[in-house]
Amino acid sequence: MRSLRLLLLVPLTACAAPEHAEAPDFTWAWRAEVGQPITLAPARSGALLWSVVDAPEGSALWSLPAVEGSTFTFTPTEPGEVTLSVERCEASGCAWGTVSVQVAAAPPSNQRLSSGGLSGFGGIKLPTTALDQAPVAAAAATVIGRRIELDGTASTDPDGDTLVYSWTVVGAPAGVSVSDVVINGADQPLAELQAPRAGEYAFQLKVTSKRRFSVVSLKPVKVRVLEDWDPLPD
Numbered sequence: 001m002r003s004l005r006l007l008l009l010v011p012l013t014a015c016a017a018p019e020h021a022e023a024p025d026f027t028w029a030w031r032a033e034v035g036q037p038i039t040l041a042p043a044r045s046g047a048l049l050w051s052v053v054d055a056p057e058g059s060a061l062w063s064l065p066a067v068e069g070s071t072f073t074f075t076p077t078e079p080g081e082v083t084l085s086v087e088r089c090e091a092s093g094c095a096w097g098t099v100s101v102q103v104a105a106a107p108p109s110n111q112r113l114s115s116g117g118l119s120g121f122g123g124i125k126l127p128t129t130a131l132d133q134a135p136v137a138a139a140a141a142t143v144i145g146r147r148i149e150l151d152g153t154a155s156t157d158p159d160g161d162t163l164v165y166s167w168t169v170v171g172a173p174a175g176v177s178v179s180d181v182v183i184n185g186a187d188q189p190l191a192e193l194q195a196p197r198a199g200e201y202a203f204q205l206k207v208t209s210k211r212r213f214s215v216v217s218l219k220p221v222k223v224r225v226l227e228d229w230d231p232l233p234d
Helices: none
Strands: 005-007 028-033 038-040 048-054 072-074 080-090 093-104 118-121 124-127 140-144 147-151 164-171 190-194 199-209 212-217 221-223
Touching: 028 038, 038 093, 093 212, 140 221, 147 199, 164 190
Parallel strands: 028 093
Antiparallel strands: 005 028, 038 072, 048 080, 080 093, 118 124, 140 147, 147 190, 164 199, 199 212, 199 221
């Protein structure tokens, strides 16, 4: 297989330790050639779930289901960029990230990354900064009586791209379905909801810029439904 691996400019984003698992470490970005198989192997292996989230038009990868394994092997059928989502779940929690593969129609050069920050690719030098970087999701939740306020304004994008926000409920008290918990402004950086019942609620925030995304999980927050005569909590 002819392939060239470059320094990874799209780091995987993990939830903060120790509550969450450590994301797999891709030391290199990846380049491949149409018709030649390529194997993606993180520096820290383990149980991973690989999913294709973007591929060139007409690529056979669009029909590929999610694959579990410590590595991922595929054969590109079309030139362009392939983007995969990688998830690692352990006892301490789950972490997510993305990795991209640049697929060339012709064999890429075997030249490694030079000290000048340029790489040989099909006889043309491409600046490594041309690769789009993943955003960084950051979120917080505040409980005020029955109301839960969600704040994702600390999320950032290294390239300065506009972020698209998506809040989801991933945990609710017994007897409450997560599908019944409605978040107002779920597509905004600031969102809120009224808890239908006392107990613990858990949330995730996904931020997307162009074709890359990052997901962060919040620690569960506890709601105590107040009666009219109850004092406000400290």
